[in-house]
Amino acid sequence: MATPESERPGFLLPLLLLAGFRTLIDDLHAELARQGHPDLRPLHGFVLQAVGADGTTATELGQRLGISKQAAGKTVDRLVALGYLERADDPRDARRKLVRTTERGVDGLRRSAAVFDQLRARWAATLGADRVDAMEDDLRRVTPAHFFRLDVPGWFGG
Amino acid sequence: MATPESERPGFLLPLLLLAGFRTLIDDLHAELARQGHPDLRPLHGFVLQAVGADGTTATELGQRLGISKQAAGKTVDRLVALGYLERADDPRDARRKLVRTTERGVDGLRRSAAVFDQLRARWAATLGADRVDAMEDDLRRVTPAHFFRLDVPGWFGG
DNA sequence: GTACGATCGTCAACGTGGTTGTCCAAATCG
């Protein structure tokens, strides 16, 4: 109680949050690489998640991710080249190109979910399940809900 | 105790950590822009911090940030152009180009520290100071110490 | 039925940030 805030400089908090995020993502992709998905990048998992089971279009994907339709289209191109997504014509609208996850994409998504669960369990084993729950609850209270913007590289970089 | 992990899917944890990091950084730069630093990007603060009060060289900066000397040099170029850093010759080694923060750079750093303190205080007001302390302590236990890699865009993106 | 506006996808140009490879100049070492 006699410890003012000067004991805890504010700049450490974002650093620790970033470090936490990054270790989780790094561990995930190290494990995914071991499980046959060495080409999946951190961004790709979010994109696959955003495409979802029903498929979508590049424009809609851009809206979901908070990026332009052009950027979304380019990312889809790369994931198509890697075999995680596929394009198809929309029979009801010749302008639209449907984007769907392939079998490989579904496999990557399934494995990602499993690894994330394992990583969370590892944190719970270290910190206690209640502490991890509390961390999530607290973060939810200080961050906007429905947070799903993926313009991180551009945002972080420039 | 009767609630298995399925109640808390693991993929939310990294999302919440990222959201927490990002809201802090976004709020910081919105405030910095208001205080006369509209050109400071999220990355720049970390770079200025890494340059430090004593100055350094591009190669050393790259080592501190975990990026190549070329990448560090390019970032220094941009910060020099923005007036936050300056180069000088090393009188004792003609190969080395010293990199120092300018007055403007120091001002940005000082304001950043102040805003980070305010943001942390805001979290403490919402969650309770003990919860924020606990979050930091917990994160420290599950992340490598001395974590200061700044290759985030390249790491996240490619 | 046709003309018009909105929408989808793509192409092009550009900016930021990262990488590797190459090379020169300067310092250090034998």
Next chain:
DNA sequence: CGATTTGGACAACCACGTTGACGATCGTAC
């Protein structure tokens, strides 16, 4: 003194984002 190491810069490239422009297609209003 010559040989090696080191610092900085240049070039080419990749991943990711942006805006602007432009066909092709759809829906609608007339």
